[in-house]
Amino acid sequence: MPVGTRGSVKGILPELVRATGAQIVLNNTYHLMLRPGSELIQKMGGVHRFMNWPGPILTDSGGYQAYSLSDMNKVDDDGVTFKSIIDGSNVRLTPERAMQVQNELGPDIMMAFDDCPPSAAEAEDGDKRLVRALARDRVQTEDAGRQAGSARDTELAKKKNTLTHAQRLELANHRTIRWLERCKAAHARPDVQALFGIIQGGTDLAQRSWCVERVCNIELPGYAIGGVAVGESPDAIATVVRHTAPLMPDAKPRYLMGVGYERDLLIAVRAGVDMFDCVLPTRNGRNANAFTRTGQIRLRNAQYQLDQLPIEPGCDCLACDPARHGHATPDGQPFTRGYLRHLFMAGEMLGPILVSLHNLRHFQRFMADVRQTIQSDDWAGLLARYPVAA
Amino acid sequence: MPVGTRGSVKGILPELVRATGAQIVLNNTYHLMLRPGSELIQKMGGVHRFMNWPGPILTDSGGYQAYSLSDMNKVDDDGVTFKSIIDGSNVRLTPERAMQVQNELGPDIMMAFDDCPPSAAEAEDGDKRLVRALARDRVQTEDAGRQAGSARDTELAKKKNTLTHAQRLELANHRTIRWLERCKAAHARPDVQALFGIIQGGTDLAQRSWCVERVCNIELPGYAIGGVAVGESPDAIATVVRHTAPLMPDAKPRYLMGVGYERDLLIAVRAGVDMFDCVLPTRNGRNANAFTRTGQIRLRNAQYQLDQLPIEPGCDCLACDPARHGHATPDGQPFTRGYLRHLFMAGEMLGPILVSLHNLRHFQRFMADVRQTIQSDDWAGLLARYPVAA
Numbered sequence: 091m092p093v094g095t096r097g098s099v100k101g102i103l104p105e106l107v108r109a110t111g112a113q114i115v116l117n118n119t120y121h122l123m124l125r126p127g128s129e130l131i132q133k134m135g136g137v138h139r140f141m142n143w144p145g146p147i148l149t150d151s152g153g154y155q156a157y158s159l160s161d162m163n164k165v166d167d168d169g170v171t172f173k174s175i176i177d178g179s180n181v182r183l184t185p186e187r188a189m190q191v192q193n194e195l196g197p198d199i200m201m202a203f204d205d206c207p208p209s210a211a212e213a214e215d216g217d218k219r220l221v222r223a224l225a226r227d228r229v230q231t232e233d234a235g236r237q238a239g240s241a242r243d244t245e246l247a248k249k250k251n252t253l254t255h256a257q258r259l260e261l262a263n264h265r266t267i268r269w270l271e272r273c274k275a276a277h278a279r280p281d282v283q284a285l286f287g288i289i290q291g292g293t294d295l296a297q298r299s300w301c302v303e304r305v306c307n308i309e310l311p312g313y314a315i316g317g318v319a320v321g322e323s324p325d326a327i328a329t330v331v332r333h334t335a336p337l338m339p340d341a342k343p344r345y346l347m348g349v350g351y352e353r354d355l356l357i358a359v360r361a362g363v364d365m366f367d368c369v370l371p372t373r374n375g376r377n378a379n380a381f382t383r384t385g386q387i388r389l390r391n392a393q394y395q396l397d398q399l400p401i402e403p404g405c406d407c408l409a410c411d412p413a414r415h416g417h418a419t420p421d422g423q424p425f426t427r428g429y430l431r432h433l434f435m436a437g438e439m440l441g442p443i444l445v446s447l448h449n450l451r452h453f454q455r456f457m458a459d460v461r462q463t464i465q466s467d468d469w470a471g472l473l474a475r476y477p478v479a480a
Numbered sequence: 481m482p483v484g485t486r487g488s489v490k491g492i493l494p495e496l497v498r499a500t501g502a503q504i505v506l507n508n509t510y511h512l513m514l515r516p517g518s519e520l521i522q523k524m525g526g527v528h529r530f531m532n533w534p535g536p537i538l539t540d541s542g543g544y545q546a547y548s549l550s551d552m553n554k555v556d557d558d559g560v561t562f563k564s565i566i567d568g569s570n571v572r573l574t575p576e577r578a579m580q581v582q583n584e585l586g587p588d589i590m591m592a593f594d595d596c597p598p599s600a601a602e603a604e605d606g607d608k609r610l611v612r613a614l615a616r617d618r619v620q621t622e623d624a625g626r627q628a629g630s631a632r633d634t635e636l637a638k639k640k641n642t643l644t645h646a647q648r649l650e651l652a653n654h655r656t657i658r659w660l661e662r663c664k665a666a667h668a669r670p671d672v673q674a675l676f677g678i679i680q681g682g683t684d685l686a687q688r689s690w691c692v693e694r695v696c697n698i699e700l701p702g703y704a705i706g707g708v709a710v711g712e713s714p715d716a717i718a719t720v721v722r723h724t725a726p727l728m729p730d731a732k733p734r735y736l737m738g739v740g741y742e743r744d745l746l747i748a749v750r751a752g753v754d755m756f757d758c759v760l761p762t763r764n765g766r767n768a769n770a771f772t773r774t775g776q777i778r779l780r781n782a783q784y785q786l787d788q789l790p791i792e793p794g795c796d797c798l799a800c801d802p803a804r805h806g807h808a809t810p811d812g813q814p815f816t817r818g819y820l821r822h823l824f825m826a827g828e829m830l831g832p833i834l835v836s837l838h839n840l841r842h843f844q845r846f847m848a849d850v851r852q853t854i855q856s857d858d859w860a861g862l863l864a865r866y867p868v869a870a
Contacts, residue, residue, distance in 0.1 A: 096822075096826045096828055097819070097822065097823075097826075097828075098823060098826075098828045098829075098830045100828065100829055100830070101491070101829035101830060101833065102830070103798075103807070103830070103833070103834075104807070104808075104809065105802065105805075105806070105807035105808060105809075108808065121826075125822070125825065125826055126785070126818075126822045126825070126826075130785065130786065130818075133786055134786065134788060134816065134818050134819070135788070135810075138810050139810045139811075139813060140816075140818075140819055140822075141819065142802065142809040142810065142813065142814075142815055142819070143809075143810075144808040144809055144810050395516070395520065396520065396523055396524065398524060398525070408493075412495065412532065415495075416495070417493070417494065417495035418494075418495060418498065418534040419494065419532040419533075419534055420525075420528050420529050420532065420533075420534050421529075423529060423532065424532075425532055426524065426530075428516075428520075428524050428530075429487070429524070429530055429531065429532070432486075432487065432515070432516045432530075433487075433488060435515060435516070436486045436487075436488075436511075436515055436516075438486055438487075438488045438490065439488075439490055439491035439829055439832070439833075440488045440490070440491060440492070440493070442829070443491065443493070443829075443833075444493075
């Protein structure tokens with residue numbers, strides 16, 4: 091799934107997203123609820139009409155961004171409170187509110203509101219961030235004469251800091267199950283919007299086992315593995331996915347959130363995962379990094395200055411083979427690496443657009459090949475075509 | 481002609497530029513000669529192949545930007561020296577160099593290197609800029625121990641300042657004629673690249689008469705009116721164009737450079753002008769200003785927040801009627817004003833893209849209607865369809 095965070099796959103017309111082979115796109119609840127707001131999108135006919143995307147849409151629950159994008163967030167047993175990145179106001183997300191917002195947005199698949207604990211490394215960074223944020227908040231709070239609130243924050247922080255990483259994972263798992271039950275109960279339109287549950291547990295396989303059993307005991311149209319695209323090593327991702335995916339029901343879609351590179355995707359598919367989302371194709375595309383079968387190339391490099399080849403010879407994307415897409419160009423030639431380099435050096439929007447289109451197509455084509463390989467079982471053949479996935 | 485300053489109509493794929501009805505695009509020699517350089521573009525097969533545009537291309541001479549984009553430029557009888565906006569290095573443009581650069585770029589139409597004098601208002605501003613620039617330059621020069629150069633600059637500035645506006649126009653006209661003869665002599669590929677001469681003279685009609693006679697006495701495939709899109713009032717543009725265009729040869733294309741709004745275009749067509757270029761459709765599109773038959777609308781305005789209409793009902797552009805362009809959308813609906821407002825408020829690239837597409841189509845459709853009206857002679861009918869042009 092290409093990611094259209096704010097209701098737009100950055101710089102790409104919906105029809106051109108479709109032309110890359112994408113069947114479904116992801117929107118981020120966190121961003122859309124803050125701006126323009128889920129009520130507005132509901133009044134505009136729902137997120138499909140809003141962004142003019144004719145296919146299915148999946149939204150996340152907003153929880154992950156509420157944890158990760160806000161310096162100052164407070165998770166409690168009932169939900170999370172965070173400061174809006176738009177206007178600094180306090181925003182509250184609970185399982186019930188996450189369902190209400192996604193019911194208003196109207197995607198085909200909505201994600202449960204879970205407690206996504208930080209990875210061990212992140213937890214350490216997070217402690218430092220928390221100390222800074224508390225110091226800042228204390229100054230502001232004292233200015234306003236609200237010492238009581240500040241004292242409460244400090245208590246909370248102390249409590250947070252007294253939990254070991256293992257305890258934090260366990261707490262998150264318990265919350266995730268309780269919150270999932272509340273999500274299912276609060277979901278207003280289960281007939282037309284599929285709610286997926288999310289399995290947490292960090293890199294602790296016992297916690298994953300505990301969580302997958304309880305999440306999948308709750309009858310839902312699909313299940314997801316969360317909390318593996320938060321800074322873990324590829325090996326850690328592989329270990330968690332290989333352990334968890336086979337424990338999920340066979341007959342329901344299995345979705346690995348926020349993954350990833352070709353190698354990670356391949357490992358996950360072979361472990362039984364069906365669905366993925368990732369910002370890599372568009373984010374890296376905007377930074378002039380193009381994916382190819384043999385690895386990424388950096389189009390800003392001086393070596394491409396006079397290069398008349400397409401990003402990847404043989405690629406059927408709009409940038410590499412515009413004639414195939416009905417675009418008239420001199421002699422049907424591609425957009426060359428030399429031209430793309432110029433666009434990036436000059437800060438021209440068309441550079442990010444063309445490389446995003448190429449990267450989206452790269453991943454769609456790779457996944458189409460993976461689907462065929464599931465039939466043929468010729469994984470060596472796939473790796474020969476995509477050395478990058480080895 | 482849509483403007484593709486740096487070899488790209490900002491944010492718009494060439495095929496989508498074509499789909500707006502554009503037959504030819506303009507590139508700016510000044511920008512392309514500084515980055516990536518005309519030699520590089522020549523090695524890449526010329527500007528058509530470089531930017532992947534299958535139709536004709538026109539380039540300006542670089543002179544106008546050398547005057548207007550550089551705080552510190554020195555015009556003399558042989559050409560202009562300016563500081564590069566890319567790296568601050570000194571760049572020299574002469575008639576011969578302007579031809580060499582455009583021969584290397586390889587457009588179908590190339591413009592003569594002329595002396596475009598500032599308008600009266602600009603001249604006053606320019607004097608202030610010059611004083612500031614000289615002060616800055618003096619400090620730098622003294623740091624480097626090159627007092628001699630600084631003294632020369634000051635002399636030059638004094639000389640510039642002693643010219644009245646009328647004298648400056650006259651000087652520019654004499655240079656423009658001498659330089660045009662040098663351009664024609666230096667042009668290496670007159671068989672495949674059409675060189676257009678440019679008529680200057682500011683808002684002084686006697687100077688325009690003097691210039692148009694001498695420029696059009698030099699046998700060339702086309703002629704242009706320059707120096708009217710440099711800050712003059714619409715009335716001043718109209719007066720100059722109505723005076724000058726009828727004095728240009730009937731059988732050759734007449735090109736009014738850098739114009740403009742619908743009203744200006746209409747006045748110029750009725751005075752006999754055939755060709756135009758302007759950044760308005762794309763520049764205003766990037767700023768959320770959409771052109772309509774009744775005037776511009778600002779899509780950032782709160783009034784459009786819940787607006788489900790297209791930018792302009794009845795418009796056949798890709799933003800207003802994507803289904804007509806083969807784009808699948810829910811119920812073939814348009815990109816709504818409410819969605820476009822959201823894209824601009826969120827800083828999403830797709831906003832500038834969609835409104836630029838609409839604006840380009842608006843001007844192409846308007847000009848197509850103007851061409852039909854030349855046949856029908858029903859100018860009242862045109863104004864009824866386009867009140868904005870009245």
